[in-house]
Amino acid sequence: MESNGRKRKTLLELQNVSKVFKKDGSDVLVLKDIDLTVDEGEFICVLGPTGCGKSVTLQIVAGLIDQTNGSVILDGKEEHGPGPHKGMVFQEYALLPWRSVVENVEIGLELKGIGRKERRRIALEQLATVGLAGTETQKVHEISVGMRQRVAIARALANSPRILLMDEPFEALDALTKEEMQIQILNVWEKTGTTIMFVTHDVDEAIFLSDRICVMDINPGRVKKMLVNHLPRPRHECMSRTDKEFNDMRDEIIALYSSLKDEELDLII
Ligand SMILES: Nc1ncnc2c1ncn2[C@@H]1O[C@H](COP(=O)(O)OP(=O)(O)O)[C@@H](O)[C@H]1O
Ligand SMILES: [Mg+2]
Structure with missing residues (x-):
């Protein structure tokens, strides 16, 4: 097509x-x-x-x-x-509230065993992709619902999915x-x-x-x-x-x- x-x-x-x-x-x-x-x-x-x-x-x-x-x-x-x-993004974004924004984006990368520095690099890059550069140290409960959904999208993108x-x-x-x-x-x-x-x-x-x-x-x-x-x-x-x-x-x-x-x-x- x-x-x-x-x-x-x-x-x-x-x-x-x-x-x-x-x-x-x-x-x-x-x-x-x-x-x-x-x-x-x-x-x-x-x-x-x-x-x-x-x-x-x-x-x-x-x-x-x-x-x-x-x-x-x-x-x-x-x-x-x-x-x-296959990166999933749901209506309930399923973020970990006690973690910072960037730590939430890193979750999948941690599970894959990617090292700390590389993890951070990828997570910051994806936060920038969703327009959240500069918010990385904020806690999830401090940010708006729209921003939370963007964090969830960045988290899915951090795994370089074939499909979102x-x-x-x-x-x-x-x-x-x-x-x-x-x-x-x-x-x-x-x-x-x-x-x-x-x-x-x-x-x-x-x-x-x-x-x-x-x-x-x-x-x-x-x-x-x-x-x-x-x-x-x-x-x-x-x-x-x-x-x-x-x-x-x-x-x-x-x-x-x-x-x-x-x-x-x-x-x-
Ligand atoms: N785990 C399940 N067990 C039994 N029925 C289910 C289950 N999940 C979904 N269904 C049924 O399958 C149908 C389609 O559900 P769903 O895919 O959630 O619809 P939609 O997302 O389009 O609103 C519904 O009738 C729902 O009740
Ligand atoms: Mg549904």
Whole structure:
């Protein structure tokens, strides 16, 4: 696939992935035959209403849970289990409150056995990438929630992941901070070239961020449509609701959910 003028190769492939959970003694099909490819360097958003299986999909890619059927292939190799090459960023940033900002970014590097000096060098570099240079000695409880989420992103980046997996990371933030973080993550993506798979149930967020949007359906969770996002970057200006291209894309997504009942349509639109 060619996007933004760059030739790309496939990084991640989900082939026929399904997931069955036991619920009250019976089997529930939560994900059905997910086929999905993500290109190297791509920003892909997975969009769908609450309960459609976005988090389960991301956790399968992360290796945190096993699929019932199908394969997850990264860099041409079948994946089993978690690893630092798949950096996870959650809504709850899971930082250690008693540690300083830089010590939190160093956690994964410590686990890998990287020496103190090198650890610090990498951590400071990644803090600069997320716009937090100069905050390294602050304690996590002293900084804002938006900054904490940036620390979590820097921590994932410090492991040089092949792919950054983000599960509704900005959901708990107020509108203004959310917007700042969306711009920040695009900066990080442009600076690092890291492939990003970003889960959201916010239609505007998916349109603002993505190269492509994997629109999911519910009951069972499945891919409804893969949309290519042709909106030019940077998008700050064209994201106004009066912009035609933006509205067309929005309308296209909303129309995809026209068959859902109101109570199922749990999307931010
Ligand atoms: N560990 C689990 N055990 C049983 N059911 C689960 C588990 N995790 C998720 N589910 C179910 O799978 C479905 C999809 O969940 P999830 O991926 O969290 O949805 P989303 O992230 O799109 O809101 C939901 O019906 C949820 O209840
Ligand atoms: Mg979820």
